[in-house]
Amino acid sequence: MLEAEREASRLLVYQVLPSHYGFNVHHLRRADAIEICIGQGAKPGTGGLLLGEKVSGEIAAIRELPAGVDQRSPVRHPDWVGPDDLMIKIEELREATDGKIPIYIKIGASRVADDVKLACKAGADVIVLDGMEASTAASPDMLMEHTAVPTMPALVEAVEALRELGLLGEVGLIVSGGIRSGMDVAKALALGADAVSIGTAALIALNCNKPIFVEDYHQLGTEPYACRLCHTGRCPVGITTQDPQLMKRLEIEPATERVTNLLNTMTMELQMIARACGKSDVHDLEPEDLRALTIEAAIMSGCPLVGTTTNMRTLLHNLGQLGDLGTLAGK
Numbered sequence: 001m002l003e004a005e006r007e008a009s010r011l012l013v014y015q016v017l018p019s020h021y022g023f024n025v026h027h028l029r030r031a032d033a034i035e036i037c038i039g040q041g042a043k044p045g046t047g048g049l050l051l052g053e054k055v056s057g058e059i060a061a062i063r064e065l066p067a068g069v070d071q072r073s074p075v076r077h078p079d080w081v082g083p084d085d086l087m088i089k090i091e092e093l094r095e096a097t098d099g100k101i102p103i104y105i106k107i108g109a110s111r112v113a114d115d116v117k118l119a120c121k122a123g124a125d126v127i128v129l130d131g132m133e134a135s136t137a138a139s140p141d142m143l144m145e146h147t148a149v150p151t152m153p154a155l156v157e158a159v160e161a162l163r164e165l166g167l168l169g170e171v172g173l174i175v176s177g178g179i180r181s182g183m184d185v186a187k188a189l190a191l192g193a194d195a196v197s198i199g200t201a202a203l204i205a206l207n208c209n210k211p212i213f214v215e216d217y218h219q220l221g222t223e224p225y226a227c228r229l230c231h232t233g234r235c236p237v238g239i240t241t242q243d244p245q246l247m248k249r250l251e252i253e254p255a256t257e258r259v260t261n262l263l264n265t266m267t268m269e270l271q272m273i274a275r276a277c278g279k280s281d282v283h284d285l286e287p288e289d290l291r292a293l294t295i296e297a298a299i300m301s302g303c304p305l306v307g308t309t310t311n312m313r314t315l316l317h318n319l320g321q322l323g324d325l326g327t328l329a330g331k
């Protein structure tokens, strides 16, 4: 936690990473929430490598690392191996913060129902569910494109798991991954999320992938709109870099205004949709406000297919045939 970050943040979530880079109990106590990061939608089940180029003197000091040396970002937390240990870890974190700070558990959407149940058993106050669309975490294309469950069906599965445990509404649910408009937020809230978080959308507002300094994109072997090379530390628009010359390309004041506009617009869109559905509070949006346009969407979301009133997801569950449409068609 940087002092400037703390001062500038009304709410600050402090992540506890498997790498424990820069972990500091004094910072923990100044957070508004603690998020134990177990997985990410861009690469569930894997860790990563922080290239030495990105470990500048300043970053090395903040993260308590040797400067310029590649760092392995492990996937597993070194101090616990399963939900029973995690329960103890959470108790330790509560003790360190006098039980005043809520504890989130962030999971990459994969075995969603099992993971949600394990997180609840460990004592999470809030589950953060990161879907497949979340990017990029310097992840290989193979993992980004072919692993994890998309955000909306993952959310539906998480809500079902919480309902099964009788904890829906008691344990909070935040979703992330591909949320980029007020409509995305409205759908997520209607399906049962308490809140959403955004990452890439804010980066785009900062200028990520913008077709400026195009030659620099080419030098990296990529193009504007197709760049996913944050891990190189050579960000053409100056966002994900520690190079002082490149950093100057990110003009803080106009960038702040663009992100503010994005958040205000998303909020206004969300409010407009809620009003259109006759709701006076965005949290009153509900599955009944949604209809699915395809059979697949109807099954994944549990929302009736347009022109019907049948919940195909429930129907399939009841038939014990979820995932076996061929057998259902045969019947």
Ligand code: SF4
Pocket (backbone or CB within 6 Å): 203, 207, 208, 209, 210, 227, 228, 229, 230, 231, 234, 235, 236, 237, 238, 239, 240
């Ligand atoms: S390197 Fe910069 S432009 Fe490229 S994806 Fe990352 S933030 Fe966007």
